[in-house]
Amino acid sequence: MRQTTRLPSMDFKFDLREWWRNFNRKNTYVLSLVIFIVTTVAYLMLQPNAFEEGVLSRLLTSNFRTWLPVILLAIGQTFVMLSGGLDLASGSMVSLFNVIMAISITSNEEPWFNLVIVLGVVGLGLIGGFFNGFLTAYMGLQPMITTFATSFVYSGLALLILPDPWGKIPREYSSVYRITTWFGIPLSLFIIAFILIIWAVIKNRRYGHFLFAVGGKVDAAYYTGIRVTRIKISTYMISGFFSSLAAISYTLLTGSGSATSGAEMTLTSITAAILGGTSMAGGSGSLIGSVFGAIILGTIKNLISLSKMDSWYRLLVNATVIIMALASPGIINLFRRKK
């Protein structure tokens, strides 16, 4: 680095250039924030009466309760990606937990039983995550193909448990999830905010630093004495945990179960994380970016439906817009490099 001044290191000088560089490095979600604002504004503009009383709340509620499963998966995926891994099994775990709950939670006369089932599902999420982490981190298998393989196990199990879609989740439970709002803000949004707050705390603990170190340069983390395998396994367990949460919210949302419920969610959640600025190589990224990414994907879908486009065109437009969004950081960098 060329320096035009040769001063001995001054103690309290505040370097604007350095601050801006660090800000960009540490706040990878900025671009996704911009896209989020653009798409949300476009969406609101297409709503005839967006700012009338109660309409905003209704929009928030109906959208976020549908988006919550994918948002939760994206959050879980972010943990895994930060440490340099990938979890392709998250959606199939959602399917599995969804069918387990669908066949077990059928009446509201035994709330304790239902609670046990839910807790059991969360436990299974942790166990499944541990299994994924064990194979990748401890046995050293490649994450992509390994979690792809385990996803077959989970989705096969789901199919075995519930070959045809079915479910009778008690209305009361579903309603709580679907309708509850405080001050006009839906339950699902509160859940997201809560998780983000917890992350803000964790990020600045040693564990958070370990995550970024393991993803940033795994050898360096090892030489520094970090228990790399444990950290990696923990991220897969967290991903499993969020898969179980996603399954709970999905089950409450739809009131029933299906062995293919989570099938598409995996790839969507990964796209959301990348849109949000999390790097596939590990070591950089943020939870809020992934949340923005998932919201962006959902909003784009909404925009396409609202546009009353011929339904045959929808997939094409959706995919093209997503690619353009993914391309935007690259295009911006190209211009910067040319300068």
Next chain:
Amino acid sequence: MSENIQSSEKKKFTLSPPVTALLLALLLFLASGFLPNGFNSLDTAINQAFNIIRLSSFLALIAAGQTLVIISGGEGIDLSAGAIVTIAVLVTYKFINGDNSMVLPVLFLVIACGAAVGLINGLGIAYLKIPPFVMTLGMAGVVTGALLVVTRGLYDGKVAPIMTNVIARDLVWGIPGMLFLWIIFGVLMTILLERTRYGKQLFAIGVNRLTARLSGVRVDLVVVATYSIAGALAAFSGFILVGWTQNAGLLVGNQYLFPSIAAVAIGGTLLSGGKGSYFGTMAGAIVIQLITSLLTTMQLPEAIQQMVYGLILIALLIAYGREKGIRL
């Protein structure tokens, strides 16, 4: 990567992965002979063997492009291969429409389309720095979306007789034309990888892109070329596939996508890049086909088939799919 460095230094099989895959395939094949529907004479056995190889050859074909992009490193993967196969199948089906004279022009058209999709993939990956996973995934959506726009769910057409004769029926000595194609294709791919400048440069960028660049390799061009070739190969596979099945469908290609990745991995190609072979992929495809056939023959419910498929894959990966531990 485990804490204890020792485990990465355990004695590895001295056999190369493609050979191991073949031995495994042999074992599975022999095991299948003991099943109720198994073979009970040399003739039946040979027939079944040919059948398996023929069925696996499509997977091997589709996995060819996948092999190239995985060797190229940089977390290379082609998730658009399935969509390209589907579009190739539909285009071939529609435009040939039973007319022999259309075969060559349509073949070129189809390959050009595949190459175009691959080119877009390559450009996005090399110059816009989009991770291959999401770029190819996105393009899969674009291609499938374009398909829907054009076909609106309907498709019609017919395969040309010459295709059926060459690919589907027996050609010479009772051996189906597909097998000859498989062997010739395998030889050509191996020549591409081992005996061309492109192949050497491909392995180089898979190992270390900086060293490659400092040794004169135009890394970005090789990356773009690789994804373009992969797209072309996927399209070619679709062309051949419809020649065999004489039928088209909207989800045809998708079922081959992840098995193609598994075939490459089982065949000994490192998913991190820089090492591998097409023979390995061919062997891996046979293994996967055997597993699938075995599961179908045993008439297990689809759910169990899925689970067993996943578990076997895991077992194979544990056996010799380990990535290296910390380098010393």
Next chain:
Amino acid sequence: MKSISLNAQFITKKFGGVVALRDGSLDVNSGEVLALVGANGSGKSTLAKIITGVITRDSGEIIFNSEPVVFNNPLAAHIAGVTAVYQELSLVPSMTVAENIWLAHEPLTKIGQVDNRTMVSETRKLLKLFEGTYQSTLRPNAMVDTLPPDEKQIVEILKAISRNPDVLILDEATASLDSRQVECLFSLIKEWKDQNMALIFVSHRMDEIFRIADRAVVLRNGNSVGEVKIAESSETEIVSLMVGHESGLGRAERATLNIADEIALELNDVKTDVLAGVNFSVKKGELVGIGGLRGQGQTDLLHTLFGNKRFDGQITLFGEISTANHPRDAMKKGIALVPGDRATQGLLLIRSIFENLHLPNWQAYGFPLKQKKAESDANRISKTLNMVMASLEAPVTSLSGGNAQKVVIGKWLLRDPKLLLLDDPTKGVDVGTKAEFYNLLDRLCETGTTTLFYSSDEQELIDICPRVLVMQDGFIKADLSGDSLTKANLVSTSMGAGLNATNNKAAVHGF
């Protein structure tokens, strides 16, 4: 610091089929500096890594304060008070200097959060230890990947020291440092010795060993072959222990050159993000050294000449103006670059020697590639370079450092380059290979190859090159040759004018 003793006995270690250590033994106590010396492949790095828990041993004992211990991972070693300084190996590029130094032992607030303020202020205190030897890029909140190699090494050192170790192992820690920084490190080592730290100093550099160490243990071919007290020994004795027989230090003679009148290379006001306006010219057949402190633009200059960087200004090669913006263009003009870090820039580690040798050259072998011709050419060059290898098909990782470097050089020699750019080619190369390399340079000079040779070893520059360009801050500060090419001049022009008084420590100590 409490008093400790560390004793390694009869350590053995095999990697695959290769024996790295047959009998690794050493012992070190508080308040002394033990040098661990040996050629490449002698096992000294392996022994150091076993002591710090990075690798586990096959057999043998480590006795720490009279108790046998087992370090299964670096964390166990840290807990026991044993820490190592590597060469940039333990820094996470995407994190800041402060975060890296305190990684895994960050200061915490009462509720368990990382205390960023304390982390930064403590980092500033540590940085003060090296004050005056680095540029203003080195700050607590700077991202490590923006730092030049010498500053990264300083961060590595501070990272180890921040743990207050009882035993500190410095594994080739001075390789990336310039003379000012080494000076500073050595005075810190003396302080740490007084504070009762035990230090193990793994190094190639004889002069440093004789300046700083109290005792030395020599490894050869995986065996501990001798232990000497520095005060009672000599360089010759140690080298003969390393090499196994009496041998002179063999300072090479200056190459006899074959200089033509034609100008091979001319630079006019060449600027990049690092170079600030470089001007010089070189005649065909000259051997020109590039010197100066680390990170002053030497590597950048070589990479720019090789077409690997964009530049402003004019570069003229053999009469033609250069428009190279990719190494391929430079290669077509007959330029070759042997990069500074062979593992990450010069070699394809998991491929064979054969493939590595031919990587730049496949174009010459047609389609399909003529395998036989390629093999015979590869054999020819490996004989010329005296490469010790199992076979051409062996992976390049099976070679020792010196032989691996020969592969990097060999792949370029196969092209008969007209202009050879060398980026610190003898770094981390053992004595024997260095001698062979100098002979090779001689032969190249005789055939009229023009060579630019950057070395971080001032003695080497003086011994080998008849002319040295000294760089500082992206400029050529001095063009020394003949009478003006002395070590004193080299060092003083490296330091340059314009520094404040505290940086004259090096001039006072001299070399």
